[in-house]
Amino acid sequence: MRAILFLAGGVIAALAFVFYVRTQLITPENMYFFTLEAKGKKHQQVVDELVKKFNEKGLKVIRTLPMSKVIHARGIKDFPNYTTILACDIKEKREILRRVPFMSVLLPCSVAVYEKDGKVYITAMKEFLLIKDYSQELGDRYSQVIADTYQKLRIAIAEVAEENER
Amino acid sequence: MRAIIAVLLLMVGLSFSQEIREHPLQYEEVIEGMDFEDVKLLLKTALDGRNMNVLGVVDVATEKPRFSYMLVCNLSYAEKIFREMPQLGVMAPCRIYLYEREDGSVVVGFINVKTLLRVFDKYLSERSKELFLKADKDIKSAIAEVKGE
Numbered sequence: 001m002r003a004i005l006f007l008a009g010g011v012i013a014a015l016a017f018v019f020y021v022r023t024q025l026i027t028p029e030n031m032y033f034f035t036l037e038a039k040g041k042k043h044q045q046v047v048d049e050l051v052k053k054f055n056e057k058g059l060k061v062i063r064t065l066p067m068s069k070v071i072h073a074r075g076i077k078d079f080p081n082y083t084t085i086l087a088c089d090i091k092e093k094r095e096i097l098r099r100v101p102f103m104s105v106l107l108p109c110s111v112a113v114y115e116k117d118g119k120v121y122i123t124a125m126k127e128f129l130l131i132k133d134y135s136q137e138l139g140d141r142y143s144q145v146i147a148d149t150y151q152k153l154r155i156a157i158a159e160v161a162e163e164n165e166r
Numbered sequence: 167m168r169a170i171i172a173v174l175l176l177m178v179g180l181s182f183s184q185e186i187r188e189h190p191l192q193y194e195e196v197i198e199g200m201d202f203e204d205v206k207l208l209l210k211t212a213l214d215g216r217n218m219n220v221l222g223v224v225d226v227a228t229e230k231p232r233f234s235y236m237l238v239c240n241l242s243y244a245e246k247i248f249r250e251m252p253q254l255g256v257m258a259p260c261r262i263y264l265y266e267r268e269d270g271s272v273v274v275g276f277i278n279v280k281t282l283l284r285v286f287d288k289y290l291s292e293r294s295k296e297l298f299l300k301a302d303k304d305i306k307s308a309i310a311e312v313k314g315e
Contacts, residue, residue, distance in 0.1 A: 028285045033253045065221065065259070071245050079245055084255055086237075097226050097233055097263070101275055102192045102233045104261040112255035114248070123253045133189050 031112065033122040034154055036161040038113075043081040046160060047113050050122065053156045054111075059149065060089035062075050070099055080115040085115050087111060092145045099142060106146060109153055118132070122157050150165045169286065175187055194275035195309050196267075202232045203265050205272045206264055212308035213238055213262075218301070221259050231266040238262055240304070243297040258283075262305065274309055 038046045051061050068082040088109035096103050103124070112123045127150040131143050138146070181314045197205050210220050218238050227233040248255055268307035279302035283295055290298075 029253065029289065032285070033256065060189070063222070065239075066253070067258075069242065070216065070241055074241070076245060079249070080252075082248060082252065082255065084258060094226050094233075097235075098231070098265070101233065101263045101265050101273070102189060104263045104275060105191075105257070110256045110258065112258075114250060114252040114255065116252055121252070123256055125256045130189075130191075162310060 004070075031129060032126055033123050034126050034157070035121055036157055038120045038122055038161045041120055043083070043113060043115055044119050046122065047083045047085065048162045049163075050111060050113065050157070053160050054085070054087045054153070058088045058090075058154050059109070059153055059156065062086045062089050079113060081120075082112070082114040085111040085113065088149050090145070090149055092116055092142065096138065096142050096146065099139075100137045103130070103134070103146070106130060106150070111149070111153070111157065122161055124150070124153055179214050188273060191278050191285075192275060193275050194284075195277040195306075195313075196271050196273055197248055197309070197313055198271045200272060200312075202234075202264065202266045202272050205274070206234055206236075208312045209262070209264070209274065209308060210236065212311040213305070216304040216308055217242070218304050218308065231268070233263070233265045235261050235263040238305070240301055243301050247294045250291060251286065254286070260301070260305075274312075 006062075041049075047064065051064060065084040065086070065087045067084055068079050069077045071082075074166050086108040088107055090107070093107050096107060106127050114121055114123075122132060127146055131138065131146055135143050200208075206223065210223065213220050213236070218240050220239040221239055223234055223236050225234045226234075237259040238261075244255075246256055257277065260276060262274065262275050264272055266272055279298050283290070283298055287295075
């Protein structure tokens with residue numbers, strides 16, 4: 001009897017774990033986006049620090065798009081601060097885009113800096129799923145270049161998001 | 167026996183067809199009989215005419231096979247969608263890429279909006295989904311205009 005109860009308990013625990021992983025961890029939000037809160041910082045400060053950090057790390061910034069400023073200028077004043085930074089102008093982009101044109105979704109990298117509920121967040125795409133699906137066309141070398149670029153991008157974002165906490 | 171062989175052949179066929187299948191997040195159209203630069207100019211004009219503002223055109227390769235991409239955004243749509251799911255801003259501005267094939271035809275591609283909506287279905291309201299579909303329709307109609315359809 002004890003063995004049966006133990007087994008049933010194990011099965012329930014395993015099912016609960018699978019349910020938690022599927023509903024809380026493996027969500028489209030977690031699979032496609034990397035998001036951090038920049039605690040204690042203002043929107044523009046985060047944008048300026050990210051631009052500086054990306055350029056320092058060789059993730060050259062191409063453009064900064066002040067989305068909310070344009071929206072405010074159209075008379076919609078309650079739209080929260082929102083800026084998109086286009087970065088990752090890497091030298092391999094030409095070969096990568098020629099091999100897989102759809103990689104233009106990843107290169108240049110778009111990084112969104114926005115306010116929500118009074119907090120400032122930074123979001124970037126996660127590249128894993130897209131690289132995996134095109135690994136054959138990209139080859140090992142260029143798959144690794146994209147993975148390394150996005151890894152560097154995440155480190156830069158984390159450094160800017162967490163600097164104030166030290 | 168013949169039925170089993172037929173099913174097996176069908177399964178093999180399906181497995182091969184899956185290998186050459188486009189990524190579900192990708193949408194492409196081929197434009198034939200037009201020069202790459204003409205397609206680029208006409209597409210930019212057609213998009214601007216639909217309030218899909220072209221924020222920039224980046225020429226990645228200027229010699230054959232040529233490759234460019236456009237950064238396109240409709241801020242009226244973006245304003246409403248970003249309020250609900252600001253993370254989607256990393257897919258903005260929308261990138262529409264164009265490349266030249268060996269036979270001289272030009273391929274225009276962008277993200278498959280219908281697949282995107284399936285992925286983020288539970289995060290978006292009906293209104294935002296409608297805006298996404300409207301943007302998709304605007305871009306596809308701009309491509310159709312370039313094709314002369």
